[in-house]
Amino acid sequence: MLLVSHPVLCNYYLTYRCNASCSFCDIWERPSPYITLENARQNLRDLKKLGVRVVDFTGGEPLLHRQLPELLQEAKQLGLITTVTTNALLYPKQAEKLRGLVDMLHFSLDSPIAEEHDQSRGVKCFDKVIESIAIAKQLGERPDILFTVFEHNVHQIRQLYEEICLPNNLVLILNPVFEYNAVDTGDRFSEKALQQMAWWGKQKNVYINDGFIQLRRDGGNHVEDPICRAASTTIVISPENKLILPCYHLGLKDFPIDNHLYDLYRSDEVQKLVALEGRLPACEGCAINCYMQPSFAVEVTKYFWRALPSTLKYNWMKGTWKQLF
Template identity: 25%
Template sequence: MSNFNTAVRALWQMRIRKRPFVLSHGINSTCNMQCSFCDYWREEKQEMTVEEIFSMLDDAKDFGIGVYNAWTVEPLMRSELPEILEYAHSLELKTSLVTNGLLLKKRISELTDLDYLSVSVDGIETYRDSRGVDFSRILPGIEEAVSTFEKHVLLNCVISNRNIHELRDLVLLADDLGAMISFEPMYEFSSIEDNVWDKIGVRDKNQHRMAVDDLIHMKEAGYPIINSKTYLQMVRDMRPKWKCHAPNILIGVSQEGMVYTCRVHREPLADIRDGLENVWKQWGKQMQEKASSCEGCLFFGYAENSMMYRFNPEVIRHYEWM
């Protein structure tokens, strides 16, 4: 399915049918890293069976979903991942995956039904401080992924106090590898201890502003930063200036099969096994109302796609990811 056809389907689904186009699924509940700033790995949950996932994908296809995104906690730890991606592809769904990359070298040959790959890279020299392992452990997998998926590999960096001085180096690394890169600020979840944020949360506003300004200049110079300038300016100022349309764009499903509001509120609403059509009819309006009343966040997927949903011309011109 071409990008043009995907775009047409997305517009038809979201703007005419007024339904989300992306299914974002927490495909597993275990992780091979225990990052201090993440709480997804701290509580193992019952995972949906392969048969339940296949049924959900059938349902998603009938509903009009065009993209299946597998993420949290570490999707490559799920042995059935290749057959799940294969099944999604058989339904003509675009597939994407978010991974920490530790198992990428080992499993990349199995990912023949993957369209878009995002690898979390929060530093080079500082990577061990953030993730507990050396960056050299994941670099070979990224290099092989770039040769396999060409330009459909994204390095995603969450900006913290630890890596604020490495952002330029990360852009240069992505450029050298032939990958793209995105940035977003760290979201300080209330479930994580305050002393963690005291260590890694961005507290020097002037340093942060200068670092993100540098990213904007690198974006203007043609480096492969996929974020729009509009978004980067909001990150620089740490001020969300966008209207959330996340429920109009994607529907999130947790590991155990619960439909939730969003990554910020994470309120479980319904069981996806009740049928996506039924869930949307019962809870779609409430999710949209929740988004409309939200004070806002700077999760780049929500922000960029919501601005695209409102046909922001600068965002459409610069943003290059699904």
């Protein structure tokens, strides 16, 4: 049963540029412009008109965009929920300008050991994360720690939780790494690792969408009976101001927006591509979290029920549930 028939999330790529070079990401390798405030203003209005509730200003590194505060302010004025994930290298300098504008602020941290985290990010940024936590707390912000989980670092969840999250009263988000393109993400998750993540998801101030765990056990999306609703739930806008379909990672086609996002998204040409979501050959086995999370929320399936408790838990912890009604 379909609960929602309109997009609920926008992945708005401000730029593909990044000041880190993470081993499990290839976005930073792409040349890229920055989006313009003028285009964003019109696009945000159209996103609101299309029914989008959450705008994820992403990248690359979103804090590289000098007008990020203005972009966030535009979104907030429209009543949209905002989210930003950063490696925190630039946060200490920009924290005051971002204050009160990000509903879900995530600091990426992949190890409680500085050398290991810095190695995975290709740049020294562990200390900046720790500094950013202190600054954010002083400003009354409530950042989360986004921990990208691999088979080889599952055992570090406890140390990260006890040494960094608990003392600072931060929510720990467990983000299982996903495979795409030719990016090397290491070994696939064992059942033991999946069980460990599921157990941690039940602990205080820890979030993992339990639907992710079930999807991994089921081998990801299957084209004959797709769970993925990437194109109908999530609008992807590129730094070149193009609509990307059916999702960023597959990116079969892009359409210049030209200040007509609302009409473009509803056009027959776009909707024909939307109808192929989860059914294309490359969709087989896909388990990309950023597309599956909204997919689980719009249709009553077993994944909906697995995801519901953890989703409610996170929105309760963050207080964002108030903005969803």
